[in-house]
Amino acid sequence: MFVYADNAATTSVSKAALDAMMPYLTELYGNPSSLYAFAQKATEAVANARKTVAELINAEPREIYFTSGGSEADNQAIVSAALAGKRKGKMHLISTKFEHHAVLHSLNRLQKDGFEVTLLDVHEDGVVRLEDVEAAIREDTALVTIMFANNEIGTVQPITEIGALCRSKGIPFHTDAVQAAGHMPIDVKAMNIDMLSMSGHKFHAPKGVGVLYAKRNMPLFNIIEGGAQERGKRAGTENVAGIVALAAALKESCENMEPNAAKMIAMRDKLFAELSKIPHSKINGSLEHHVPGTVNMCFEGIEGESLLLMLDSYGICASSGSACTSGSLDPSHVLLSLGLPHEVAHGSLRLSIGEYNNMDEIDHIIETVPKVVQYLRNMSPVWDELEKGERPHLI
Secondary structure, X not given: OOEEOEOOOOOOOOHHHHHHHXXXXXXXXXXXXXXXXXXXXXXXXXXXXXXXXXXXXXXXXXXXXXXOOHHHHHHHHHHHHHHHHHHOOOOXXXXXXXXXXXXXXXXXXXXHOOOEXXXXXXXXXXXXXXXXXXXXXXXXXXXXXXXXXXXXXXXXXXXXXXXXXXXXXXXOEEEEOOOOOOOOOOOOOOOXXXXXXXXXXXXXXXXXXXXXXXXXXXXXXXXXXXXXXXXXXXXXXXOHHHHHHHHHHHHHHHHOHHHHHHHHHHHHHHHHHHHOOOOOEEEOOOOXXXXXXXXXXEEOOOOHHHHXXXXXXXXXXXXXXXXXXXXXXXXXXXXXXXXXXXHHHOOEEEEEOOOOOOHXXXXXXXXXXXXXXXXXXXXXXXXXXXXXXXXXXXX
């Protein structure tokens, strides 16, 4: 049996998205910047997509900017807020230790330019505390950027409360909502969000298209120069087919969010219940504040890479963390931020379930993972030492 359980890395393109984009890859291929009538059909399609996305997150169409994905949106939001703050003498930025690297690397770059960055702890449950955010805010704070839902462990942050705090202090608030968009309700006005990033391929649109929401009057600085597209804030010929597909996929996901979430939660909870029966295993992150489909666990005495390769031989696609850092041999920075020791963080498994999965696939995972874990432990000298009492169990 083949089981795709890595939907946090990417999703398949839905029929709705594919049907929406195909005309703009074939007969309606005009450049939206051209003036003739044929090209204006593409211009109209982008405008309609912008309106659709805006409505789905309770924004205005002029507050929606299409990008190449979540990483670009994160970069532009963070750099823009930092540069706007610098003009006012504000050189302090606040984030968390377990952000996506698109955020952390942007902050690192700004540190080299003289900005000061405070990275908040997220505690053992993977949830940042509002009081920690408030304590970190200073007179010279230019931005607070905290992700909506973590891409590895699936914990959801108190976005509305953080947004309200930042609004009361007059500090711009950005959230990386790549793992939340299409899966959880988002209302940028009710949640006091000034900027938000999303990526189409996380909710069944194609790769290479994303969104930056920036509240009206939020200053945006270009990180891509060239043309006057996206109201002069993002140069480059628009990915019309991708933009149209993103809007269609997001609309479908939002319209079916409640039944999809119920289905995924049932599968997720069954995985947690059964896989946690494996001795010396640990669930990572709060189950109270959690996205519907993500399961992250650690199994002591094994290496995550070996686990993934063996699961692949059983037809199961999974990951040990973010797909963006899959080439790294270091343990997940997300798991380390929870206080897990390196030895435990190395044995991580992330299963991210989507609405296209079913219970038969979940049963296959439940049947397979314990066998693979035990097989790897039987070969592990570390596990042998743990079982003999020569070193203490950490889980």
